[in-house]
Amino acid sequence: MLIEIDFSSDEAIYQQLCNQIILGIATSRLSDGEVLPSVRQMADEIGINMHTVNKAYTILRQEGFVKVDRRRGAFVSVSDRNRERAIRLVEKDMRVILAEARCRGLSKQDMLALVDRIYDEYDGVIRTDDK
Amino acid sequence: MLIEIDFSSDEAIYQQLCNQIILGIATSRLSDGEVLPSVRQMADEIGINMHTVNKAYTILRQEGFVKVDRRRGAFVSVSDRNRERAIRLVEKDMRVILAEARCRGLSKQDMLALVDRIYDEYDGVIRTDDK
DNA sequence: CACCTGTTATAACATTAGTATAACAGGTGG
DNA sequence: CCACCTGTTATACTAATGTTATAACAGGTG
Numbered sequence: 147m148l149i150e151i152d153f154s155s156d157e158a159i160y161q162q163l164c165n166q167i168i169l170g171i172a173t174s175r176l177s178d179g180e181v182l183p184s185v186r187q188m189a190d191e192i193g194i195n196m197h198t199v200n201k202a203y204t205i206l207r208q209e210g211f212v213k214v215d216r217r218r219g220a221f222v223s224v225s226d227r228n229r230e231r232a233i234r235l236v237e238k239d240m241r242v243i244l245a246e247a248r249c250r251g252l253s254k255q256d257m258l259a260l261v262d263r264i265y266d267e268y269d270g271v272i273r274t275d276d277k
Numbered sequence: 278m279l280i281e282i283d284f285s286s287d288e289a290i291y292q293q294l295c296n297q298i299i300l301g302i303a304t305s306r307l308s309d310g311e312v313l314p315s316v317r318q319m320a321d322e323i324g325i326n327m328h329t330v331n332k333a334y335t336i337l338r339q340e341g342f343v344k345v346d347r348r349r350g351a352f353v354s355v356s357d358r359n360r361e362r363a364i365r366l367v368e369k370d371m372r373v374i375l376a377e378a379r380c381r382g383l384s385k386q387d388m389l390a391l392v393d394r395i396y397d398e399y400d401g402v403i404r405t406d407d408k
Numbered sequence: 409c410a411c412c413t414g415t416t417a418t419a420a421c422a423t424t425a426g427t428a429t430a431a432c433a434g435g436t437g438g
Numbered sequence: 439c440c441a442c443c444t445g446t447t448a449t450a451c452t453a454a455t456g457t458t459a460t461a462a463c464a465g466g467t468g
Binding site for chain 1: 357371380381382385396399
């Protein structure tokens with residue numbers, strides 16, 4: 147999977163890396179069980195330090211998106227599938243986003259439509275622009 | 278409005294302050310035109326430095342949630358109501374959240390329900406737990 | 409044994425967050 | 439005019455964080 151880092155972003159490199167890998171899993175560009183490039187290889191490809199990649203992998207492991215096999219290295223593995231816990235994890239961030247959206251005059255329907263559209267996109271559904 | 282800061286959070290103080298004020302506007306605990314405490318007063322109340330509050334106010338001003346009247350000080354004023362731009366601003370963060378949600382096994386319906394619930398909460402709608 | 413994996417340790421450097429002190433310009437009310 | 443309020447700016451300092459650099463180690467592969 148192609149990783150693109152914006153070095154002028156105010157978002158930390160390791161954070162961008164985490165997000166892109168999670169995006170990759172969600173959009174099936176990374177499939178369950180797929181081996182990730184080694185920390186050294188990924189660092190070389192992107193042009194950053196090994197430790198920055200390692201930090202991203204460590205976080206992804208803690209959050210349950212990645213596991214490590216001593217033989218093969220890091221690979222995609224979404225372990226924790228506890229529904230209630232997952233909702234709780236997402237809810238806090240969602241509250242901040244929805245607050246901002248509401249302040250900017252966006253309606254509930256606007257946000258439901260946005261979620262619907264992005265989710266379909268992740269699912270690979272071809273939309274015929276149904277209004 | 279009561280502001281609560283978690284000093285052991287990994288989220289910056291000024292960021293927490295911004296979020297809480299936006300949350301306050303979204304939930305109508307802060308109404309349009311309402312004057313915010315002065316940077317010095319707010320800093321004293323919370324127990325932080327004046328500059329940290331000033332940083333939050335400056336960001337809120339840049340993002341269009343607050344304006345400054347030389348006579349009265351800072352007050353709530355959601356200026357920019359451009360719908361397309363608002364959606365674009367929210368979309369990027371939403372993509373990250375939805376990717377994480379999808380990886381954790383949450384369905385589109387789960388997320389639509391979450392958005393629906395939080396939005397109603399912000400609107401002050403009393404839900405009769407309709408399934 | 410050479411080579412790969414993640415992991416750990418240590419040091420150095422740059423940027424950011426937060427605090428502290430002080431000053432300034434504009435506006436208000438005595 | 440004067441004291442007092444507002445946000446704003448400047449400067450300096452400390453602490454934490456992000457990133458890099460170099461090096462070493464244990465486990466597994468061929």
